[in-house]
Amino acid sequence: MTAASAAPRGRPTIIDVAARAGVSKSLVSLALRGSAAVAPASREAILAAAAELGYRPNAAAQALVARSSRTVGVLVLDLHNPVFAEILDGVLAGVRARGYRTMVVTGSDAAQERPELDKLLEFRVEGLVLVSHRLDAATLRAIAAETAVVVATRRDVTGPGIDTVCTDDRAGAELAVRHLVALGHRRIAHLGGGDDPVARDREAGYRAAMAAAGLERQITVLPGGLDDAAGYAAARAALAQRHRPTALFVVNDFAALGALAAVADAGLDLPGQMSVVGFDGTRLSGLRSIGLTSVAQPLADIGRLAAERLFDRIDGRRTRARHTVLPAALVERATTAPPRRPTTTVG
Amino acid sequence: MTAASAAPRGRPTIIDVAARAGVSKSLVSLALRGSAAVAPASREAILAAAAELGYRPNAAAQALVARSSRTVGVLVLDLHNPVFAEILDGVLAGVRARGYRTMVVTGSDAAQERPELDKLLEFRVEGLVLVSHRLDAATLRAIAAETAVVVATRRDVTGPGIDTVCTDDRAGAELAVRHLVALGHRRIAHLGGGDDPVARDREAGYRAAMAAAGLERQITVLPGGLDDAAGYAAARAALAQRHRPTALFVVNDFAALGALAAVADAGLDLPGQMSVVGFDGTRLSGLRSIGLTSVAQPLADIGRLAAERLFDRIDGRRTRARHTVLPAALVERATTAPPRRPTTTVG
DNA sequence: CCGTGTCGTTGGAGCGTTCCAACAACGGCC
């Protein structure tokens, strides 16, 4: 009655293993998943047969019958920006720890994000981690209605089924300003990041901290951007001002590197004549030859925590959205110092 | 006879759509894939029903029956190193262009790589791109026997079914040395990268170019490593030598940044008293505040080409392994200049 | 010695899709 003597085409299946071990496919399935109900002798025969045939379970078939893919999807805004690469690394670690697989897509341009996410949803990923994104609120909420969603680094769009994990950008910015104020700076300019929601929070923190230090009248925000070139341009504008600032608080590390170059090009001594503080705390800023003082986000933690939150939803079916805000920490390095000619303390 | 009046649990399937449109599931399948054999009226009814129900095809079921997952797997050695992040970006772009999905894993540590790849193989990925790796030759060949494999940046392990795409590391290193020689340098030291196979090629190129320039006796290779700290340490050792070199050719950009810091710490003028050349051409080296002269690899091209090669195998079933070596190009920036006290030309 | 329970094992149904052979309806042709 052993019918399966025909040569198995393609990869061996559970049935091929069963035929070889002389048992039924059901028992193979049981044994392969380590059921205690299988007799030791059968188990050994099955395991041996599987090894000999080079059997590998077919995840698609398992996903189909289990109605769960054991896979999560991740959208990364931009892999070139080390911030996102580092967060992604944390997400991958968190997902791996749970034995799930990860499908990663990047949103090359804003219009691509939706179709890429659709592909993930067709795979029935059990959840989605968005390492930043450019979706409008309605789209994001529609997606959250289909699957669990955790957004990392952004907190502006909320809704049922959308957890967020991010850094306290406001407080972080305040930290930067307080550090500079403590060093004796008064004319502290901010190089902004345009209409990016995260950048807005940092700007708000800057404004608040300046006001708290009694420096409302010194508040200067220069329109910048999130990359090297934008930081360079914004810093040039700052340095060209009538009352040149003695310190620059830049929206992120990437742009701060541009600012550093502008300071050097202007022939100013760093940090003697100009202090610079960045934001993100990427490994980049910590490189010896850069040594940028920066407000560090716990990047790997953000990634790992995002994964954890997702799994809370995947297995615990939690309903209320959770929003986690992690603290930022100032990392003092070589680009900040007291201003050379201390400003006279007024009133 | 319309049985499916029961509320569909979970996501709608093709059968729910069929019931709603009043046709059979077969016709729905046909219509959804755009078959010309479907009557216009039916097509519209089906499309409308699918839209109303929010139907999404189930990729696992499709993969099962089609015996093809339309997914490729990617292993990335280390996301923290911008080189790999940039190549990954190219791979993702290439895969997306073909409408495939991508599963990405990182090999956190060497021992994890194999199990992670096993997970991908269980998903029946149709091919694998390894953006570097730490597998031994036997393991790699065993994997290549199961699925198409393209290795990016490494070329040392070959075998049937293994294509490689990488930069001409030897020639690139020669470019760097020739550049320094042309500037008038003679004492050019190399900060190596240990036993990494790519590092070995670069070292070989360094040795060859030095010999070709009649500088065999100046050849100095200092044991280093692939990161910032290793570059810093190696550079310190180089600078402490009796006959201090006037130029350093460093195994990669990441380590070169460490070397830059060591040069600055030693109080040497850069590039006046010490020139530094890196390798990789990551965006990092191009940042204004760094301006590292570097041998650039076409990183995005490597990624995209790796994806292309993989698809050649996936659909064309090509048998012979193909090895593509892309040219490197020297990008001259601010860290190289003629040596201040030109060495006297001998012989 | 037969009923009952346990242990190990089994065939069949079902997951959501695609593919295929086959079918009904219909018009054109000889």
Added chain:
DNA sequence: GGCCGTTGTTGGAACGCTCCAACGACACGG
């Protein structure tokens, strides 16, 4: 006016797996 080809549509099998109800064998207690 029966036959044929075309057009549009259909049910069933298959993909590889898991789950479930049910099975035979065996030991044990009444």
